[in-house]
Each structure stands twice: as C-alpha cells, then as structure tokens.
Amino acid sequence: MAEILEIRGLTKTFAADVQALKEVDITVNRGEFLVLLGLSGSGKSTLLRCLNRLIEPTSGDIYFDQQRTTDLQGAELRAIRRKFGMVYQQFNLINNLSVLVNVISGNLGRMGFWQSVFPLRNKELVSRAKENIARVGLSDFTHTRVKNLSGGQQQRVAIARALMQEPEVILADEPVASLDPATADTVMQYLGKLNKEDGITIICSLHFLSLARKYGSRVVALKNGELVFSGTPDMIDETRFQAIYGEDAQEVEIR
Amino acid sequence: MKRTTSIIIDFILSTYFAGSLIFLINLILVWSTFLIPGLIFAVAATFFMQVFNDSIGLRISENKTLLKRKFFSTISGWFIIILLLSTMVVGWIIVEVNISDFLLGINNTRGIVSGLFSPNLKNLVPMLSALAETIYLALLATILAIPFAFIFSFLAARNLMPKSFLGNLIYILIRTLATFFRSVEAVIWAIIFCVWVGIGPFAGMLALMIHSIAALTKLYSEQIENIDHGPVEAIKGTGATTLQIWLYAVIPQILSPYLAFTIYRWDINVRMATIVGFVGGGGIGLALQQEQQLLRWHNVGLIIWLIAIVIWIMDMISGKIRARLMEM
The missing domain is CATH 1.10.3720.10 (MetI-like)
Known part of the structure; x- marks a missing residue:
C-alpha cells in the first residue's frame, strides 16, 4: 500500500510550555482506517488539526503525497485543506442554515467569492450536494434548518459536508463522543462505508476500544503527546490497554 | 508589583480624603492652601495602612473582596466608611442641596402642570x-x-x-x-x-x-x-x-x-x-x-x-x- 501521509517529528508546544505533541512519527497508508486512541488531553485533537493546519505545528514535518505541507501559505494551504474533510465532536455546523447550504459549504474551497454569495444558482453544485445528502440518508431533510435535527443527523450532515470536498482523507475528531451508543454506531458505519466504497483514508480519534476494533484497520495511541502504541486493533490486550490509559484503567464494554 | 499598585491606589485615596478634609476646613476658616500638610497627611496615611498590611489598595491589587468578614474591625473597612461619609458631606455642600427650596418651590410649576393637563x-x-x-x-x-x-x-x-x-x-x-x-x-x-x-x-x-x-x-x-x-x-x-x-x-x-x-x-x-x-x-x-x-x-x-x-x-x-x- 502506498503511503499518503508521513508525519515526522511532529511537535506542538502551546504557550506556557504545554507540550501537546512530542516528536510524533506516524505513517498513514492510502485507504487505511486509522484509529487514534488516548485519554482526553493526550494530543489527539491537536494531531488531527496539525494535519490540515488548523493548528500550526511548532516543529516537525508533514508530507502529503510526498509534498511537504508544513510551510504552505495562502492559496496552496487552502488547496491542501480541501483534500482533508473534517468531522468534529461538536459537529460545527451552521445552525441557522439549511442542510443543503451546510453541505454546499464543504465546496467553498473550489468556489469564487461571488459564487459563494449565491450558491443555490449553481445547478450542478446543488445536485452534487443533494447526492451527498442522499448518501447519508437525509434526503427528506434537505431544506430543514440544521438546528432542528438530532445529534446523529447533524453528524451525518457534517459527513456529507466533508464528502462535498471530495476529500482524499477524512479527519474525524471524536465524531461519536457526544452521541448515544446506537447512534454512534450508525455514524461509524457511514464512515466505514466511505472508507470501503470510496477508498477515502480515514483518521478517526475514538474513546471506545470496541468501536476501534470494529472499524479500525490500524490503531495508534497517544499518551501525554507521545506515541505509545502502533499496531492492529486485536493487538491491544490488557497490558497494552493499561499502557495507554494508565494503571487503574479497566475496559468497559458498551453495547 | 502588587505592592506598588496598592501603594498608588492607597495614596490616591488618601489624597482624596485629605482634599475633602481641607475643603471642609476651608468652609470654616479663611480660604488658604493646605497643600503641604495635606500631602504629608496622605503619605502618612498610606504608610500607616501599608505597614499594617491592611488597606484598600492591597485588597484591590490582590483581587480580594472589599467586603470581607470582620469588616468593622479592619483599617480598610473603616477607611471605606470614612471615605463614603466624607464624600456624602462634601457632595451635599457642592450640590447646594436645599430641602426647603424643594418643598416650598412647588408652586412655581403651576404653569407646566396646568399645561400638561x-x-x-x-x-x-x-x-x-x-x-x-x-x-x-x-x-x-x-x-x-x-x-x-x-x-x-x-x-x-x-x-x-x-x-x-x-x-x-x-x-x-x-x-x-x-x-x-x-x-x-x-x-x-x-x-x-x-x-x-x-x-x-x-x-x-x-x-x-x-x-x-x-x-x-x-x-x-x-x-x-x-x-x-x-x-x-x-x-x-x-x-x-x-x-x-x-x-x-x-x-x-x-x-x-x-x-x-x-x-x-x-x-x-x-x-x-x-x-x-x-x-x-x-x-x-x-x-x-x-x-x-x-x-x-x-x-x-x-x-x-x-x-x-x-x-x-x-x-x-x-x-x-x-x-x-x-x-x-
């Protein structure tokens, strides 16, 4: 498998000497479903945001398809961001707008300013957005305002928005952490489908090992900003689990 | 740094208080400047409060509440009361508050009131x-x-x-x-x-x-x-x-x-x-x-x-x- 992302010596220090990431090295292969594990505050969110440069790394390099992305600026930076769709724990949709407009906003990286003022006039754009809404099973809600949807539905809108970018990678930052277990599994199924059917590489941080086992093709774990594990999901036994989550941790099964 | 801030605050408050006192004294005595004694008083008051580590400036610069318990047994508490009292007295005199004007002058408004009705x-x-x-x-x-x-x-x-x-x-x-x-x-x-x-x-x-x-x-x-x-x-x-x-x-x-x-x-x-x-x-x-x-x-x-x-x-x-x- 060809590698799509190479992360070398990635370090992020926030003000006041808080080291969120320490010399992290990860290689991501094209088409992988990579699960990021680790406690809250272990650096998962920072790592994901460094990849599309929503956070500027302090040092280290990131290569996307052999292209170094860490110093890109302006239009080149935006072009790289387009290739990473992102899904957030809090969905981060625009609550006052319809599902359709929210999904269209995923395409902003390819639109000029005037086009983005009147997005609904572009027939081709609207029909592509509707296709993506259909893919997440929300066709009945195309013109509904996002704030009237349930959490699970909102996260599916967010997935459709990410799809609108025609991304090569989807970064998912604890996408199911604010959903109930059943809804969480549905949302994960959609991500799994995109991974299998469209071959989109997925990097997803998760809290539950059960979901990691079910969907992940590979797992990496962070602890206090350092990489502490890399391997397949079934390699995580009791000892490794405690190495990631601490001595006293016990796995809880949520079904 | 906190000490400096608190000294500045205390000095300003003390100067203000000294100024109020001078204003009141001048109502009785002939108008004359009490600039030097006033400043000496302010410096002394600041020094006194700082030495006892109990002043409004310290409380403000350390982000503590001004209304702590045992309010009446602290220097800063009494200083707040004295400041409020002197401000009220000086204000009363400057604004020329006159209750009898207020009560007896109501007749003059007859024109406006009848206009309203x-x-x-x-x-x-x-x-x-x-x-x-x-x-x-x-x-x-x-x-x-x-x-x-x-x-x-x-x-x-x-x-x-x-x-x-x-x-x-x-x-x-x-x-x-x-x-x-x-x-x-x-x-x-x-x-x-x-x-x-x-x-x-x-x-x-x-x-x-x-x-x-x-x-x-x-x-x-x-x-x-x-x-x-x-x-x-x-x-x-x-x-x-x-x-x-x-x-x-x-x-x-x-x-x-x-x-x-x-x-x-x-x-x-x-x-x-x-x-x-x-x-x-x-x-x-x-x-x-x-x-x-x-x-x-x-x-x-x-x-x-x-x-x-x-x-x-x-x-x-x-x-x-x-x-x-x-x-x-």
Whole structure:
C-alpha cells in the first residue's frame, strides 16, 4: 500500500510550555482506517488539526503525497485543506442554515467569492450536494434548518459536508463522543462505508476500544503527546490497554 | 508589583480624603492652601495602612473582596466608611442641596402642570409634522449607520483580526475611535453639526448617525466575539478564504442579534432625537425648546404628551420584535 501521509517529528508546544505533541512519527497508508486512541488531553485533537493546519505545528514535518505541507501559505494551504474533510465532536455546523447550504459549504474551497454569495444558482453544485445528502440518508431533510435535527443527523450532515470536498482523507475528531451508543454506531458505519466504497483514508480519534476494533484497520495511541502504541486493533490486550490509559484503567464494554 | 499598585491606589485615596478634609476646613476658616500638610497627611496615611498590611489598595491589587468578614474591625473597612461619609458631606455642600427650596418651590410649576393637563390641541397638526420629522430623522440615522457599523464591527472583533501587528493596529484604532465617538454625547455632536450644516433636522440626523455608528460598532463586534468558534474552524478547514469564512460561519450567527440591536438603536435614537432637537437638531425637540422659551405651557404640554406616546409605542414595538428575533 502506498503511503499518503508521513508525519515526522511532529511537535506542538502551546504557550506556557504545554507540550501537546512530542516528536510524533506516524505513517498513514492510502485507504487505511486509522484509529487514534488516548485519554482526553493526550494530543489527539491537536494531531488531527496539525494535519490540515488548523493548528500550526511548532516543529516537525508533514508530507502529503510526498509534498511537504508544513510551510504552505495562502492559496496552496487552502488547496491542501480541501483534500482533508473534517468531522468534529461538536459537529460545527451552521445552525441557522439549511442542510443543503451546510453541505454546499464543504465546496467553498473550489468556489469564487461571488459564487459563494449565491450558491443555490449553481445547478450542478446543488445536485452534487443533494447526492451527498442522499448518501447519508437525509434526503427528506434537505431544506430543514440544521438546528432542528438530532445529534446523529447533524453528524451525518457534517459527513456529507466533508464528502462535498471530495476529500482524499477524512479527519474525524471524536465524531461519536457526544452521541448515544446506537447512534454512534450508525455514524461509524457511514464512515466505514466511505472508507470501503470510496477508498477515502480515514483518521478517526475514538474513546471506545470496541468501536476501534470494529472499524479500525490500524490503531495508534497517544499518551501525554507521545506515541505509545502502533499496531492492529486485536493487538491491544490488557497490558497494552493499561499502557495507554494508565494503571487503574479497566475496559468497559458498551453495547 | 502588587505592592506598588496598592501603594498608588492607597495614596490616591488618601489624597482624596485629605482634599475633602481641607475643603471642609476651608468652609470654616479663611480660604488658604493646605497643600503641604495635606500631602504629608496622605503619605502618612498610606504608610500607616501599608505597614499594617491592611488597606484598600492591597485588597484591590490582590483581587480580594472589599467586603470581607470582620469588616468593622479592619483599617480598610473603616477607611471605606470614612471615605463614603466624607464624600456624602462634601457632595451635599457642592450640590447646594436645599430641602426647603424643594418643598416650598412647588408652586412655581403651576404653569407646566396646568399645561400638561390641558394641552393645546389646536396645534396638533403642526406638532405632528414636527414629530414625524423626529421619527424620520431617527430612522434615517439608524439605517445609514448600519453599513458603516457592519464593516467596522468585523475589524473591531478580536477573534477575527489576525494576531499580526497590522491586525492589532486596526483593532485598537477602530475600538478607540468607536469609544471616543460614543463617549462624546449626541448633543455635543448636534452642536458641532449645527455649525457645520446649519440648524435643522439634517444636523440632528448627522449627530445621531455618528453616535449610532460608534455604539453599533461596539455592540456588533461584541456579538462577533461571542460567536461559536466551531463553525469558523469547520469552514476554514474546507479551504475557504477569509471572506468566505465570514460569509458562511460568522454572518449567519450574528444576523438576528444584529437586527435586534439595530431596532433597539432606533428606539434609542427616537428618544435622543428630541434632546438633539433641543440644541438645534430639528424635529419635535426644536419645537419644544421654542415653545418653552416663549412660556407657552399649553403647547409644551401637548409636545410632552406626543413624545411620551411615541416613545411608549416604539418601546412596545421594538420589544416585541426583539423578543421574536432572539427566539430565532
């Protein structure tokens, strides 16, 4: 498998000497479903945001398809961001707008300013957005305002928005952490489908090992900003689990 | 550092207290300067409180509450009481409070009161047209202020401006200008514009517009600073430009509070328009000033009724609309 992302010596220090990431090295292969594990505050969110440069790394390099992305600026930076769709724990949709407009906003990286003022006039754009809404099973809600949807539905809108970018990678930052277990599994199924059917590489941080086992093709774990594990999901036994989550941790099964 | 701050605060308070004392002494004695003894007193008082580690300055600089327990057994507690008392006494004398004037002078208001109870309805038509002038000038001032305030608010929002030197400069410049233009009262702007474009509603409109731009810029930009940052991050992540981020992630979040603020501003502008009219800004305020100068109390009564009714109606309408907007 060809590698799509190479992360070398990635370090992020926030003000006041808080080291969120320490010399992290990860290689991501094209088409992988990579699960990021680790406690809250272990650096998962920072790592994901460094990849599309929503956070500027302090040092280290990131290569996307052999292209170094860490110093890109302006239009080149935006072009790289387009290739990473992102899904957030809090969905981060625009609550006052319809599902359709929210999904269209995923395409902003390819639109000029005037086009983005009147997005609904572009027939081709609207029909592509509707296709993506259909893919997440929300066709009945195309013109509904996002704030009237349930959490699970909102996260599916967010997935459709990410799809609108025609991304090569989807970064998912604890996408199911604010959903109930059943809804969480549905949302994960959609991500799994995109991974299998469209071959989109997925990097997803998760809290539950059960979901990691079910969907992940590979797992990496962070602890206090350092990489502490890399391997397949079934390699995580009791000892490794405690190495990631601490001595006293016990796995809880949520079904 | 905290010590220095507290010494400065204590010294200022002590000087103020010494000044109050000197003022009171001078009422009895002949007017003479007590500058040197006053300063010596202030320095001594500061020194005393600092030595005992119990002063208002220390409490402020250490971010502690001023109203702690055992308030009456601390030096700072007693100093607060003494400061309040001396301020009340000095204030009472400076303001020339006179209870007997207040009680016995009520007879003089007979003209105004009778005017209020029998307004001159024959003048209703010309006064209504003056009132329309006021409402229109307030409306125009509000509408013309919107585009300026809208653009400025983005530049005066800390979370949107880049953290570069230029970004900070623009932010500070616009914030300072807005604060300055807002702290100069609309009446003073009206006086300036009456000289500039001549007495009349246009001057009043300009005065209200300047004041509205400054006030709305502040309200709008605070609204932007309170938006949910999540959508901004998400739209940025799609590869959007700054303008597109504003268009998609910021504007939809601020539109209804902006409208609510604007309607509230129109409400305020109608009230202010009457005051601005008083100094030459046209409308019903100008009419009120003229009638009052001529002591035509029945016309004054009519005008006061008209203003009260309009403000009451405006208040009701704008309250209803704002409640509706906030639900959205």
